[in-house]
Amino acid sequence: MxxxxxxxxxxTPVRPEVLDAMVPFFTEKFGNASSIHSFGREARTAVDESRDVVARALGADPAEIIFTSGGTESDNTAIKGVALANRKKGNHIITSAVEHHAVMDSCKSLEQLGFEITFVPVDGTGMVSPDDVRSAMRPDTILISIMHANNEVGTIQPIEEIAKVAREAGVYFHTDAVQSVGNLPVNVEQLGVDLLSLSGHKLYGPKGIGMLYVRKGVKISPYMHGGGQERGRRAGTENVAGIVGLAKAIELAVEExxxxxxxxxxxxxxxxxxxxxxxxxxxxxxxxxxxxxxxxxxxxxxxxxxxxxxxxxxxxxxxxxxxxxxxxxxxxxxxxxxxxxxxxxxxxxxxxxxxxxxxxxxxxxxxxxxxxxxxxxxxxxxxxx
Amino acid sequence: MYSQKVMDHFTNPRNVGDIPDADGVGTVGNPICGDVMKLAIKVRGGRIVDAKFKTFGCGAAIATSSMVTEMVKGKTIEEALKISNKAVAEALDGLPANKLHCSNLAADALHKAIEDYRQRKQAESA
The missing domain is CATH 3.90.1150.10 (Aspartate Aminotransferase, domain 1)
Incomplete structure (x- = not known):
């Protein structure tokens, strides 16, 4: 049949080029990127080079890239991390009614902690209006999170315009770009976002790896605590093979x-x-x-x-x-x-x-x-x- | 996730359709919830001689509808009233846990059809 x-x-299936790039990091180059010996250095070099590749593909600086376990972790980190680190500034967050559950439920979990969430509506085509975002803005708003493109119906949001609204008010802006990278041009400068989530397996990379872009200067608390990896922003031994695969997948996706x-x-x-x-x-x-x-x-x-x-x-x-x-x-x-x-x-x-x-x-x-x-x-x- | 029996009844549902001169019709469910079953019965001499259904719903909803029409044919009214949603699910070798409540309504539709049949008979004799 x-x-x-x-x-x-x-x-999506893993592309053969991506798999080929990953394989050595399961076997002969298995080192822990935090180790000082040659095995560790091999892994560290691969992680560093991958970070450069990802940063270049998205128009970011390598120091602004945090590797995570996937889109869900990136969304959780962005929303809860910004909320907790900026609580003194305010406790109001704006998101939309059509977000992925990783964003929606992260926001709802913050409601339990005393944060207030506004879910802006969408029109019949699934579009968020930048004006609705503007009217939802309050003096205590600390974060706006609106997805780049919807996973169910594919509607592309006016991210650049919403980013302007956020920037004018000096509020951080996060976008879940899990569905868009590879399908649409994604450049953090052009979009004007402060945080951006991305997942490996939606763009012919492996499952279990993702990335969060965090613009320099954005105050964010870590979600995972531990060994200080990712400059203290995401603890846990680096998923070296995954990171290498993600970088290859993003490189190809953006190129093509x-x-x-x-x-x-x-x-x-x-x-x-x-x-x-x-x-x-x-x-x-x-x-x-x-x-x-x-x-x-x-x-x-x-x-x-x-x-x-x-x-x-x-x-x-x-x-x-x-x-x-x-x-x-x-x-x-x-x-x-x-x-x-x-x-x-x-x-x-x-x-x-x-x-x-x-x-x-x-x-x-x-x-x-x-x-x-x-x-x-x-x-x-x-x-x- | 579905048993072979469920898939068999889903892909080859028995007794789909309406009975134009039905003796009783029962409809349960709600389009808002995503499941609506309509079951019609023909009764002769206190026995259900024919049953047909129309269902809007998921695989489990369609399979349970089909199964209940098979189970009920030839049964007396009293026997038919003893058929439960649970018995229908068991006859299908079980349903996934999340389907046991929302989509397992076929026996309810049957009972409603019998109720309708009884009310019509009462109205006739009154």
Whole structure:
């Protein structure tokens, strides 16, 4: 059976170049980067060089790069670290209603500690308005955290404008760029951000490694305490192989970003147009233009998302959904609800996210397969037409 | 995560559809929660001779609906009332823990259909 992977927003395969770069650091170059001997120095050199590569790719200074275990740790560190270090300045944080749970739940955990959080709304396309951020600003605001691009619906936020709002007020600005690096140009100077989170496995690097950019001068408390690694900002023996892999992955992703995005956008548009043409009662979720090049997300009325996923999987197609069943709770995706979609429509969500290995034939296969699945489920549905 | 039996009933659901001259119809669930089951029964001489369903919901919701229509056919009303959500899940070789509460409503739909049947009969004899 044909197998088509369309869940690149969940994770991506490690590129062969990345794996090749990593392998020696599991075996012959296994040293601890903190050790003084030649084994340690070998590892230290690799970590230093990787930091240079990552910094260059993002327009940052190497001293501004902290390696972490992934996007979730980066988000937790950024939000809790800034909040705790700047408590004397204020206790108000602004974020959006469509953030990844790593941001949203970090903010909620701070509410327990007495911080106040404002969740700015989004419009029907999932966009945050910089004006809403401005009006949410208070004298005691210490941090704004708005994602660069949404993981579910792919909407790209006006980060540069929000960064201006933050800068004018002298408030730190964090962005979760886990979905955007490799898909969009990401330069910390151009975006104007103070903190930026990134994950390895979303850009053809390994799982278990990520990075947090922290602009020089930003006051932040460490999240992990211990051996003083990462200049005391993130304790724990460096994941040398992971760091080397992350650097290689980012280097390639940034180098190839333009061509990669163009290729994916062409496939995405073919997929979106094909689905909208072939299937009635479907809603495209997210912004029609300002969306990630690989993201095609929909809601199919009168059917439920998990049923769609199971049927697609039986045909070899891997996708994801924001329905309650797939979100592991009784509620459908908070992103879809924040965009104003009714519960019953949000339950019919399907996200297909394209990547490097996808072809036109893959898209055609989905377009040949999906309409029959939706039709069959609708025939079974008490709301079917 | 689903048993083979669940996947079998999900991919080849038994008794999908409506019964135009049904003797009882029961609908449970709520589109807001993501699960709605509609079950129709045909009763002859105190026995359920036909059952059909239509379901909006996840794999478990569809499989339990299909299973309950199989279990109930040929049963007397009294026997049918004894079929529980738990029994339906067991007949499917179990359901994932998170599905046991939200999507395991098929027996409730059956009981509602029987209630509807009884009310109609009462109305007839009144």
């Amino acid at each position: 044909r197998r088509v992977y369309l869940d690149h927003a969940a994770t 970003q333009g061509e990669y995005a163009r290729r994916l956008a062409r496939l995405r548009d073919m997929l979106i147009r094909g689905v909208m043409d072939r299937i009635p009662d479907v809603v495209l979720t997210g912004h029609p233009e300002r969306r990630l090049p690989g993201n095609a997300s929909f809601c199919f009325k009168f059917v439920e998302g998990e049923s769609i996923l199971l049927n697609l999987d039986l045909q070899g197609i891997a996708g994801s959904s924001g329905s309650a069943c797939t979100s592991g709770s009784l509620e459908p995706s908070h992103v879809l609800l924040a965009m104003g979609l009714p519960h019953e429509v949000a339950h019919g969500s399907l996200r297909l996210t394209l990547g490097r290995d996808n072809t036109e034939e893959d898209v055609q296969y989905v377009l040949d397969t999906l309409p029959g699945i939706i039709e069959r489920l609708r025939a079974m549905s008490p709301f079917g037409r």
